[in-house]
Amino acid sequence: MADLSVNICGVAFQNPIIPASGVFGYGKEYAAFYPLSELGGIATKGTTGTPRTGNLAPRIAETPAGMLNSVGLQNPGIDAFIEKELPRLLREDTVILANIAGSTPEECAEVAAKLEQTAVHMIELNISCPNVKQGGAAFGTSCAMAEQVTAAVRKATTKPLVVKLSPNVTSITDIAKAVEAAGADAVSLINTLLGMRIDIRTKRPVLHNNVGGLSGPAIFPVAVRMVWQVANAVKIPVIGMGGVTTGENAIELMMAGASAVQVGMACFTDPYAPVRIIREMEDFLDKNHIPAVRDIIGTVQPW
Amino acid sequence: MTNYTQGAYPILEKQAIAQDTYSFTLYCPAVAEHAKPGQFVHILPKGFGLRRPISIAGIDPEQGTLRLVFAVRGKGTDVLAGLNKGDFMDMIAPLGHGFTLYPEASHAVLVGGGIGVPPMLPLAAYYGAKATAISGFRSFAQVILQADLESCGARTICCTEDGTAGAVKGFVTAPLEELLTEGADIVYACGPEPMLKAVAQVCRRMGAACEVSLEERMACGIGACLGCATRIRKADGEQFLHVCKDGPVFKAEEVIW
Structure with a gap:
């Protein structure tokens, strides 16, 4: 049996698989299927300083090998998260990455400061949500803004800080370097790619928000490329995600340079996807006589 | 209440019941035991990334079966419609919060529009002769489940927009309004949004309690x-x-x- 454990910023994960923020809520709906302790970690739903209602429906559309969403950070706010959701999550034997967002650097810092007094293991700062008008991707698409918001949150927290990057940029390596310089302990990527579909009978975009984030197997090659580029550009660990559906996908993303892997849309296709992927990774490692999953991180041999 | 599970369940029976509309009976005892009228199932068409929500059209805990009736709306439901007896459906179920049932009610009105008629069937089974089912369709080719509703003991009023089938030419709201003058304890509705909105307005005006199933x-x-x-x-x-x-x-x- 291969050793699946990984260590990111001093936090020990029993395996590298983490349901991605936004697909998994605060975990309780999926706890009906399997113990959450089987997961390496859980990235919780993006949570802001005050409650948000999100965008009007439709918020979801299936696309070839993927989907668009425009939920728009609907969440109950950080106080409700800390009071009602976090204590239950922290009783699970798994790493909790609290995904946070805000309209301003100050809001992000305030949310991080509130988490400082909790036992949450890591903070994942979302500077890449494509579905909100303020903050969100606006922070993640300019080096100066990415640096500013990361620095503000860095000052507010001593917890390991992961910054989640947007792929909707000219150079993701420049953004990664900027957040590394501003004090990020790790980066996670990729968030969704901005997309759009139109119902040609009604001439209306299928999403009420007109545009939304594309995820799913369709974006996996983009994720592999960006993880590889970023892993070669920064010294901090990279958490990879984007269309991972199988254990072999997860192995591939780790070979590209990811130290752990988040799973998004695959949870909708198969609620058991994260635990299945863990099993499939183990099978691959055993069959190939690789004793530990960490041995494969960044081992791609480019031409 | 989280009593849903995911599994692959065998198809015991398949029937084409109208144009592009199919009825499937699945063997799924664990689901049939818990399912309630108004709940739905979430089915994965093979080769797709997202599941399709489909309302429950029949619950038989004794036989351990669930009946699903759906219309082909796109590529996903087309794949599901291509399944046959002996094939399996990958389903998360039962899901959602169903209709409130009133054991004391003396008259329940079930309003279904098009593919909104199937979830009325478990209600007809529950209320039997105390139910009146008003069903609306565009035309005769879409008419479904009238005999099934009647076999539950419900009185049926079938409406078609073009008058090619049923006793009423036009929308469900006219017979509903007439029926509500006699009184009803509860009105249940499922169908296209304009229909639901019109039903809700009639119920509010006539002072009848109404529950709607949204999509x-x-x-x-x-x-x-x-x-x-x-x-x-x-x-x-x-x-x-x-x-x-x-x-x-x-x-x-x-x-x-």
């Missing part, structure tokens, strides 16, 4: 992804609730159309 594009089906938001008016203000978990059934007066 929205969804991803997880269990309340995690927050995709299927709908605006609901509660005592403490407007909220974005979710069709999959808080619904699909809502009190008509709480829905913001």
Whole structure:
């Protein structure tokens, strides 16, 4: 049996698989299927300083090998998260990455400061949500803004800080370097790619928000490329995600340079996807006589 | 209440019941034991990434079966319609919050529009002769489940927009209004949004309690992804609730159309 454990910023994960923020809520709906302790970690739903209602429906559309969403950070706010959701999550034997967002650097810092007094293991700062008008991707698409918001949150927290990057940029390596310089302990990527579909009978975009984030197997090659580029550009660990559906996908993303892997849309296709992927990774490692999953991180041999 | 499970269940029976409309009976004892009228199932068409929410058209805990009736709307439902007896359906079920049942009710009115008729069938089974089912269709080719509703003991009123079938030419609202003058304890409705809105208005005007089953594009089906938001008016203000978990059934007066 291969050793699946990984260590990111001093936090020990029993395996590298983490349901991605936004697909998994605060975990309780999926706890009906399997113990959450089987997961390496859980990235919780993006949570802001005050409650948000999100965008009007439709918020979801299936696309070839993927989907668009425009939920728009609907969440109950950080106080409700800390009071009602976090204590239950922290009783699970798994790493909790609290995904946070805000309209301003100050809001992000305030949310991080509130988490400082909790036992949450890591903070994942979302500077890449494509579905909100303020903050969100606006922070993640300019080096100066990415640096500013990361620095503000860095000052507010001593917890390991992961910054989640947007792929909707000219150079993701420049953004990664900027957040590394501003004090990020790790980066996670990729968030969704901005997309759009139109119902040609009604001439209306299928999403009420007109545009939304594309995820799913369709974006996996983009994720592999960006993880590889970023892993070669920064010294901090990279958490990879984007269309991972199988254990072999997860192995591939780790070979590209990811130290752990988040799973998004695959949870909708198969609620058991994260635990299945863990099993499939183990099978691959055993069959190939690789004793530990960490041995494969960044081992791609480019031409 | 989280008693849903995911599994692959064998198809015992398949029937084409109208143009592009199919009835499937699945063997799924664990689901049939818990399922309630108004709940739905979330089915994965092979080769697709997202599941399709389909309302439950029949629950038989003794036989361990569930009946599903759906129309082909796109490529996903087309794949599902291509399945046959002996094939399996990958399903998460039962999901959502069903209709409120009133054991004391003396008259329940079930209003279904098109492919909104199937979820009325478990209600007809529950209320039997105390139910009147008003069903609306575009034309004769879409008419479904009238004999099934009658075999539950329900009185049926079938309406078609073009008058090619049924006793009523036009929408469901005219017979509903007439029926409500005689009184009804509860009106249940499922169908296209304009129909639901019109039914809700008639019920409000006539002072009848009404529950509607809503539809929205969804991803997880269990309340995690927050995709299927709908605006609901509660005592403490407007909220974005979710069709999959808080619904699909809502009190008509709480829905913001």
